Amino acid sequence: MSMEFNETDSPAHRAFATRDAMPSLSGREDAQDDRMEGTFLDGDPLQADIACDAGCGACDVCEKVAEGMADGIALELSGAYSDSELLALEHGMLVDDFVDAVFEFEDVTLRVNPLTEARYSVNIGIWERALSKAKLDARKAKLRLELATDDYFEGRPIIDERIDAQVFAKYGAADERLSGMRSRTVDDMSMCFASHDVTGTKWQEMGEDYRLIIRRCHSTVAHGTSLLDAHRLAEAHELYARGDADGLRQLALEIDVEGLVNAGEPSEGASLSADEMAVECELIRAQLESVRAQLSHVKRSFPYKFAALVNDASWTCTKAMNLRGAVESFHAAIRTYREQYQALKMRARLFQG
Numbered sequence: 001m002s003m004e005f006n007e008t009d010s011p012a013h014r015a016f017a018t019r020d021a022m023p024s025l026s027g028r029e030d031a032q033d034d035r036m037e038g039t040f041l042d043g044d045p046l047q048a049d050i051a052c053d054a055g056c057g058a059c060d061v062c063e064k065v066a067e068g069m070a071d072g073i074a075l076e077l078s079g080a081y082s083d084s085e086l087l088a089l090e091h092g093m094l095v096d097d098f099v100d101a102v103f104e105f106e107d108v109t110l111r112v113n114p115l116t117e118a119r120y121s122v123n124i125g126i127w128e129r130a131l132s133k134a135k136l137d138a139r140k141a142k143l144r145l146e147l148a149t150d151d152y153f154e155g156r157p158i159i160d161e162r163i164d165a166q167v168f169a170k171y172g173a174a175d176e177r178l179s180g181m182r183s184r185t186v187d188d189m190s191m192c193f194a195s196h197d198v199t200g201t202k203w204q205e206m207g208e209d210y211r212l213i214i215r216r217c218h219s220t221v222a223h224g225t226s227l228l229d230a231h232r233l234a235e236a237h238e239l240y241a242r243g244d245a246d247g248l249r250q251l252a253l254e255i256d257v258e259g260l261v262n263a264g265e266p267s268e269g270a271s272l273s274a275d276e277m278a279v280e281c282e283l284i285r286a287q288l289e290s291v292r293a294q295l296s297h298v299k300r301s302f303p304y305k306f307a308a309l310v311n312d313a314s315w316t317c318t319k320a321m322n323l324r325g326a327v328e329s330f331h332a333a334i335r336t337y338r339e340q341y342q343a344l345k346m347r348a349r350l351f352q353g
Contacts, residue, residue: 087277094284095221099214101291103207108298110241111203117303119310127323129181134330136174140167141337148344158345206245209252210236216255220287 144167148158168175213236216222217229232251239248272280298304309315 084274084277087274087281091277091281091284094281094288095215098221098284098288098291099211099218101288101295102214102218103211105291105295105298106210106237106240107207108295108304110237111243112307113298113303114241116307116310120303120306123310123316124319124323127320127327129178130327131323131330132181133178134327134334136171136178138330138333138337140171141334141341143167143170145337145341145344148341148348152344152348158348202245203243206240206243206248209248210240212252213248213255220284 144163147163147166151158151163213232214221217225217233217236219225219229222229232255236248236251239251
């Protein structure tokens with residue numbers, strides 16, 4: 001039995017899905033369903049006030065039903081399977097969850113985040129960099145005016161080269177950093193254009209291949225892994241990051257040819273004893289919690305939290321227009337400083353001449 005759940009699936013969704021996917025228990029499924037319906041719907045005191053006719057799996061009623069259903073499923077399974085068989089079922093579900101969690105983390109860090117960051121850079125970051133440059137230019141223009149003013153009142157000639165050298169000494173490093181940021185925009189634009197060559201269907205196919213490789217080569221869920229498996233997992237990481245669907249498919253086929261990916265449902269840990277299986281489940285569960293914690297952290301950070309916003313044309317336009325307005329304000333200040341600088345030079349020449 002292979003169950004796939006997302007991290008955001010509620011307990012109710014998992015319970016309903018588990019029940020629907022359970023194998024036949026000696027022809028008692030229908031009777032069990034009838035007992036569940038009578039227990040959770042007809043006799044539930046919550047039913048008198050609120051009920052979820054749609055079975056959304058997220059409301060309070062569905063959560064209560066899920067808790068009772070999970071208990072019912074566990075009770076039914078305990079009478080139909082031995083302890084070792086129950087551990088094998090648990091092990092299989094943990095493996096599925098682990099593979100899904102690892103793949104989601106890889107997908108976020110290798111595809112979603114880089115593309116989100118590139119789109120943000122092209123649509124918003126370009127104006128943020130323009131604003132940074134405008135602020136820097138305004139500081140430089142103001143400093144030029146201040147230095148020229150000092151020269152004027154001290155009776156010294158206003159020499160552009162000497163003032164420019166003083167300005168560069170203070171702001172030259174900042175200019176270089178901004179130049180590096182501008183060159184990055186070209187790379188971000190290239191990534192955005194390249195992303196249009198890989199369709200959603202293609203990413204889905206690559207996801208299936210990558211999951212298979214994780215399942216057969218990751219040391220947490222695959223027994224007897226070797227350096228070759230570690231190398232293949234690293235290669236899959238690079239292929240997915242580049243969006244190389246053909247290369248990833250070829251790698252998955254190579255593993256399939258060697259018998260590492262079976263045609264039917266895999267049976268991880270089938271040769272383990274009950275005690276070994278219990279230990280194995282605990283190890284996978286600990287690794288699963290670790291991966292989910294990392295995934296949660298990544299999803300709370302930039303750039304993932306902007307993933308939806310960068311695809312929102314209204315938000316993008318509003319943000320860009322606000323930044324553009326700020327840039328124009330600094331440009332106006334720069335023009336004022338420069339005009340005052342030139343006027344001061346003119347007065348200095350008349351006074352000193």
